[in-house]
Amino acid sequence: MVTTKSLIPPRIPCDLCPIGRRPHFRNFTQEELGFVQSFKIGELSVDPGATVISEGERHPQLYTVLTGWGYRYKILEDGRRQILNYVLPGDLVGLQGNLMAEMMHSVEALTRLTLCTFERDKLTTLFRDHPSLAYDLTWIASREESMLDEHLLSIGRRTALERAAYLLAFLDTRAEMTGVFVEGGPNILPLTQQHVADTLGLSLVHTNKTLRKLADMGMVRWLDRGCEVLDQRRLFDLAGWRPTKEGPRPFI
Amino acid sequence: MVTTKSLIPPRIPCDLCPIGRRPHFRNFTQEELGFVQSFKIGELSVDPGATVISEGERHPQLYTVLTGWGYRYKILEDGRRQILNYVLPGDLVGLQGNLMAEMMHSVEALTRLTLCTFERDKLTTLFRDHPSLAYDLTWIASREESMLDEHLLSIGRRTALERAAYLLAFLDTRAEMTGVFVEGGPNILPLTQQHVADTLGLSLVHTNKTLRKLADMGMVRWLDRGCEVLDQRRLFDLAGWRPTKEGPRPFI
DNA sequence: CGGGGCCTTGAGAAGTTTCAAATCGTGTGG
DNA sequence: CCACACGATTTGAAACTTCTCAAGGCCCCG
Structure with a gap:
């Protein structure tokens, strides 16, 4: 039996995060870095084809993709499936579930996927003490929204x-x-x-x-x-x- | 010539906001109310069929719908139009434009529409001093995202x-x-x-x-x-x- | 009374789905 | 090493859905 999903303690310290080193991504201040580091509780590794998040379940964690490809989807009762969007490094996965009680969609790995794991409960602290990161969260949600708008235009018209x-x-x-x-x-x-x-x-x-x-x-x-x-x-x-x-x- | 769009100074004080009095909506604390009141710069009234926001333009304001119906849409160059979602009282309009430089969609009134107008620049203050409202903004963006997910499933499958x-x-x-x-x-x-x-x-x-x-x-x-x-x-x-x-x- | 916006209907054309089957490469068990 | 099963891609043909074109009716408003 192959391991399809495994959570390990943090190995990569946030100040060496490979994402922050890429062009197009912003850099953290030292202060932000300190918080994000404490926010992080582990790393998750997922095999191709395995499920990261299932629709209808509660998820106490949030993730940021470190490496690999995945996708978000929903299915109708009779099995018809619609892929909603793809997730790539730097994307936040599972935020929606914070606000709705249960996840409203599933996420599956396309390639081997590694994710940075955060504790959802600490979001309160993030909003209270780190307004710049709170702003970023809204930015991220808003960006996803524009992508969905574009997809809707595409499928519809x-x-x-x-x-x-x-x-x-x-x-x-x-x-x-x-x-x-x-x-x-x-x-x-x-x-x-x-x-x-x-x-x-x-x-x-x-x-x-x-x-x-x-x-x-x-x-x-x-x-x-x-x-x-x-x-x-x-x-x-x-x-x-x-x-x-x-x-x-x-x-x- | 009929007036299609008119901005007037605030008439309704936020503590008498009709939305907060409805079931299903949450109530503000006094502290939040004070800030929201200062955040508000006016009220906008729009005739049926008139445009509130145009794709491609910059918009220094944010709105919350007070009364009436509207819809968000995008169009392709040759005129094919896709309606993305509808906006009803309590919905926030124009948040996306904060993060992207220009609006990526348009908004049009379906009935006579009245909107509460906010100044975009004060968002920084909101995030800095009012974490609970910042959280609400993320909640709102996230809710819009689930609705779009659902629409995508619908149109696609x-x-x-x-x-x-x-x-x-x-x-x-x-x-x-x-x-x-x-x-x-x-x-x-x-x-x-x-x-x-x-x-x-x-x-x-x-x-x-x-x-x-x-x-x-x-x-x-x-x-x-x-x-x-x-x-x-x-x-x-x-x-x-x-x-x-x-x-x-x-x-x- | 005329014009315009909206709803309705018919019919042929175009786009899309479903069913069915063949090919190819990979990996597994014998 | 070979046979075989499996997943992915490819193709053809018939059935079905949806679009486009065309036109008529209704109602409100100037």
Whole structure:
């Protein structure tokens, strides 16, 4: 039996956090660093395909993704699944559950995923003593909201081909900005076509035919369980979308 | 020329705010009330059909809806429009713009809409001196996020009929909880079928046929520019959805 | 009385789903 | 080492859903 989920004590001290060292992310003050360090209670490691959070359960922890890819989703009673968004390094996972009693969505790992674990109860202290971090939390929630707005526009009003172009361009630029691609290697989005289908709200068969078109147009290449974006610019044009440039981005 | 948008100085003092007096909303402490009062810079009144916020513009104000209905939307270059969510009394409007430089969506009034206006710059003070209100802001952002998750599931994975049932049941229960229906009168959702179409991601014609089915099944009645929900329970069952019960709900 | 906004309906075209089946590569057990 | 099962991708064809085009009715307002 393979370990799919394991919690270990903190190994990486926050002042050496790999996320803070990347471009596009903001830096903490010493004071903030001290608090975040005390806020952190461990590190969690999750195998590909394993579940980090389940809809309907209570979750006493919050997480920040350190490395790897995952996704948030909801399912209807009969099994129809909708992927809501993807989570990458620097993303906060599980905040919603703080406010609602139970989690309203599930989170699953796409690759091996490591997460920084925080104790939800200490959020009160965060809000009381660290207004700058509280502001960051709101910023983060607000950013997720804009991404969801964009997805909604896409699923609701774009054609299948435009949707696919949007999704792959969106993920590719997010991955770039986050620095989640493995150094040196080709830039691979670690998805199956089933994931794409469940994100776009299309059937697997039609998704396959749509991705084939994008591949025939030379914009992407499809691999065994992944996708390489070959021409970001043309995907942008096809989707009629452009990434918004962000200033230095907060994380916790 | 009819006035479509007019800003007046505060008339309603916050301690008499009609929202705080409704069930389901939380109450402020005296201390919070004092700050919110100073945060408020005026009241805005908007005619049906007028624009409160435009995508792409900067907005130095934040708003809380006092009375009436509105909606948030985005449009593609060629005019395709997607309604993202509706705004009702107690909802905060324009928070996203604080963090992103420009607004990423527009907001339009469905009925006559009155809004409480706040100065964005004072948010810093809010976070610094009023942690409980800062927490509420995060709560509010997080609530919006769950609603968007639910919409995404709906548009992506429900059939046209299920989507329509979900939307009307969702709006009807929200309106009930918010107390936005006019006293005594029938409970009318002030929408045209075009709004429904742009929310569900369907064409107007198909939306009409779908709503007709719901009406023939006796679940709703369609009026000139509005919809009356006749059988909430059956809409829930058809959509496979149930509203989440919230405890006392914060607002600013 | 005319115009405009909104709702309604029909019919053909286009897009999407479902069913069915074949290929390919990987990993496991015999 | 081979046979086999399995997951992922691919393809074709028929059924179904949804869109577009077109037009008519209704009601309110100027």
